[in-house]
Amino acid sequence: MKQLVLAEKPNVAQKIAKALECKIKQNGYMEGEKYVITWASGHLLKLYDARDYEPEMARWDMDNFPFIPQKFRYKKIKSYEKQLSIIKRLVQRNDIENFIVATDADREGQLIGETIIDFLKVNKPVYRVLRNEWTPEDVKKGFENPIPNSEMKSLKDAAVCRQWSDWLIGINLTSVATLKYVAGKGVLNVGRVLMPTLKLVYDRDMVIKKFVPEKYFKLMAIFINENGERFSAVYFKDKQDKFKNEKELPEILSIVNRKGVIKNKKTTSKTENSPHLFNLSTLQGYITSKNPAWTSDKVLKTAQSLYEKSFITYPRTESMYLEESLVDKMRKVFELLKGSLDAKFDDSRRIFDSSKVSGHSALTPTYIVPENLTRDEKIVYNAIKNRFLMQFLKSAKYEETRIIICVEGLQGDFYAKGRIEVDKGWKILEYVNSKDSILPPLAALDKVTMENAEIKENFTSPPLHHTEKSLIVLMMSCGKKVTRKNNESVLGNVLSGFKIGTAATRADAIEKLKSAGYITKKGRYLYISDLGRKMVENFPVKSLFDLNYTGHLEKILSDIEYNKIRKDQYLSLIYDFTREAVDLIKNAPDMVLKKGEFSKTLGKCPECGHDVIEGRKAFGCSNWKAGCRFAIWKDDKYLASMGKKATKSIVRELLQNGKVRIMDLKSRKGTLFDAYFMYIKSDDKENKYPYRWKMVLKK
Numbered sequence: 001m002k003q004l005v006l007a008e009k010p011n012v013a014q015k016i017a018k019a020l021e022c023k024i025k026q027n028g029y030m031e032g033e034k035y036v037i038t039w040a041s042g043h044l045l046k047l048y049d050a051r052d053y054e055p056e057m058a059r060w061d062m063d064n065f066p067f068i069p070q071k072f073r074y075k076k077i078k079s080y081e082k083q084l085s086i087i088k089r090l091v092q093r094n095d096i097e098n099f100i101v102a103t104d105a106d107r108e109g110q111l112i113g114e115t116i117i118d119f120l121k122v123n124k125p126v127y128r129v130l131r132n133e134w135t136p137e138d139v140k141k142g143f144e145n146p147i148p149n150s151e152m153k154s155l156k157d158a159a160v161c162r163q164w165s166d167w168l169i170g171i172n173l174t175s176v177a178t179l180k181y182v183a184g185k186g187v188l189n190v191g192r193v194l195m196p197t198l199k200l201v202y203d204r205d206m207v208i209k210k211f212v213p214e215k216y217f218k219l220m221a222i223f224i225n226e227n228g229e230r231f232s233a234v235y236f237k238d239k240q241d242k243f244k245n246e247k248e249l250p251e252i253l254s255i256v257n258r259k260g261v262i263k264n265k266k267t268t269s270k271t272e273n274s275p276h277l278f279n280l281s282t283l284q285g286y287i288t289s290k291n292p293a294w295t296s297d298k299v300l301k302t303a304q305s306l307y308e309k310s311f312i313t314y315p316r317t318e319s320m321y322l323e324e325s326l327v328d329k330m331r332k333v334f335e336l337l338k339g340s341l342d343a344k345f346d347d348s349r350r351i352f353d354s355s356k357v358s359g360h361s362a363l364t365p366t367y368i369v370p371e372n373l374t375r376d377e378k379i380v381y382n383a384i385k386n387r388f389l390m391q392f393l394k395s396a397k398y399e400e401t402r403i404i405i406c407v408e409g410l411q412g413d414f415y416a417k418g419r420i421e422v423d424k425g426w427k428i429l430e431y432v433n434s435k436d437s438i439l440p441p442l443a444a445l446d447k448v449t450m451e452n453a454e455i456k457e458n459f460t461s462p463p464l465h466h467t468e469k470s471l472i473v474l475m476m477s478c479g480k481k482v483t484r485k486n487n488e489s490v491l492g493n494v495l496s497g498f499k500i501g502t503a504a505t506r507a508d509a510i511e512k513l514k515s516a517g518y519i520t521k522k523g524r525y526l527y528i529s530d531l532g533r534k535m536v537e538n539f540p541v542k543s544l545f546d547l548n549y550t551g552h553l554e555k556i557l558s559d560i561e562y563n564k565i566r567k568d569q570y571l572s573l574i575y576d577f578t579r580e581a582v583d584l585i586k587n588a589p590d591m592v593l594k595k596g597e598f599s600k601t602l603g604k605c606p607e608c609g610h611d612v613i614e615g616r617k618a619f620g621c622s623n624w625k626a627g628c629r630f631a632i633w634k635d636d637k638y639l640a641s642m643g644k645k646a647t648k649s650i651v652r653e654l655l656q657n658g659k660v661r662i663m664d665l666k667s668r669k670g671t672l673f674d675a676y677f678m679y680i681k682s683d684d685k686e687n688k689y690p691y692r693w694k695m696v697l698k699k
Helices: 010-019 078-091 107-120 136-144 149-181 194-210 280-290 296-308 324-337 375-390 425-429 468-476 487-496 506-515 530-538 547-561 567-587 648-657
Strands: 002-007 024-026 029-031 035-039 045-047 074-076 096-102 126-128 215-225 230-236 259-272 396-407 413-423 447-459 519-522 525-528 611-614 618-621 631-633 660-666 672-681 691-698
Touching: 002 010, 002 078, 010 029, 010 035, 010 136, 010 296, 035 078, 045 107, 045 149, 074 078, 074 107, 078 096, 078 107, 096 107, 107 149, 126 149, 149 547, 149 567, 194 468, 194 506, 194 525, 194 530, 194 547, 215 413, 259 413, 280 296, 280 375, 280 468, 280 506, 296 375, 296 506, 296 660, 324 375, 375 425, 396 425, 468 506, 506 519, 506 648, 525 530, 547 567, 611 648, 648 660, 648 672
Parallel strands: 002 035, 002 096, 096 126
Antiparallel strands: 024 029, 029 035, 045 074, 215 230, 215 447, 230 413, 259 396, 259 447, 396 413, 519 525, 611 618, 618 631, 660 672, 672 691
């Protein structure tokens, strides 16, 4: 008898098959003496559309809402019907004794397996394998003692509640809001995670907009010591170095060339520990801050690719610590990767602390050292590898010096600060640009001379617009600002589930806000659009913008996962919320929205230079009435043959760069791959729409 194993994706199935010695390759699966390995391709099933339940729902009518199905049902995703039928046939084989779900060890992974089990009515014993990585060693260990899938009921319930509630809120509120405010002009996207994230961008932009700069003055001076070495210092009086009135400062000309003396010198030795290991959100923040062209979604997809190739551990983690049981495994990884570094393995609770691990441990490399990574994969892998190795390097050490200078005949003093690096420690792996000045050798009672001075006029500055990094940090902490003092309390909120979205969904939420036209990105920074501002200010369902309300919903999902709250309690709450929200929208005043706000420009037409906008069937040139034929079809057969279709993000990147990287394409054999594409013009002048896709580089 054999056991059927379901992996989440084909490339993971290959890793499992190799570890379990399943060498016979068949159409849609691999087989060995004990195991048959097959795969999903992410989700093979999706929830019914509203029109699938009732025919009249195909017509958008305000009277049809709220719509809450009596029973949620699933249907096949057409492009994956063949693979689903292969799984069904394998399940029904007489020699298959058990069904083992080996999808990703999180809510979505559980949901993928559970929907297939229920849809196919699997009547054989079902087991679950939960792994944080897919190295051969880890695969073998996981399959030694698979756990009964019945023990995963609470995780299944949390996954189902997340999916159903997002469907209910998204379908009902998006439909009613669109009918109410923009019928015939576009679509108003409304979502449980989208709205509070939009509010964070809005709040920051409003603070900046309302900010009134205040003028202040500082007196800066250059001193020279007896060895001819110069350094700068700042005037202060009564512990204040910023002055609202210039008259509060001494007359510059009267103090230049005066003698001074070092009144006090204080040197403090300090150490700086390395930053914690990455979770997904901190990795996304780090990469996007170093590489402004990257998005958080790109970081996630690249990390997922590395995970599926067994080079890193599970990326969709919230934790920045490691389980204590991983000490021996991490010691092995450390020895493989440390090279010539002067590093020593450390199993302290600063790194290994099970009480601070939520679900999955922090991101680390595995013992499989990669070769031939793509440029993008190198960026992400090296960041994770270096952050891991930093944990075992010495602390950075420096000396911080502060001197006070007394100038003859002057009320008030000058201060100067400097920093001397004693030991780079972990910073040899991460360049950190310090703004601290370096002071020359100075001692108490040394004599100095003021060489020149200058009063500088300054203005207070508003906070910066959000970047993807700062926005994700606030989503992690449910809007609470992270400081050194409250870092542990914020971490406690994350571990308890009080947050906006999850590590897996935050990047997607930011991308959806861009696609919906609610926010824009210029360089590193995110800005609220006119449409986004109107939504926050006028959309009547205010609880959706409430960070505490959204955090509370996510906390309940976390509690369901840990069997603290029942599934039916959460769904009852969502049903009531949906009914009330629909009623609020129906009875709310109109919101004035312009049609142009929905024709969001995706880029410039390569044919004539006009704007490219989204239409019902294609992304096309806005100059089409004048005869421009440029169009990118949403149902393009070439992309569809690889399981993809043109999206806003794909079109936007194509128009900006001339080519676009599309990930997770499906080959004829069912394996996934990435490739670069261009959209080129053919020589056929008779063709009404002469452009076509061309693969230019397969990754």
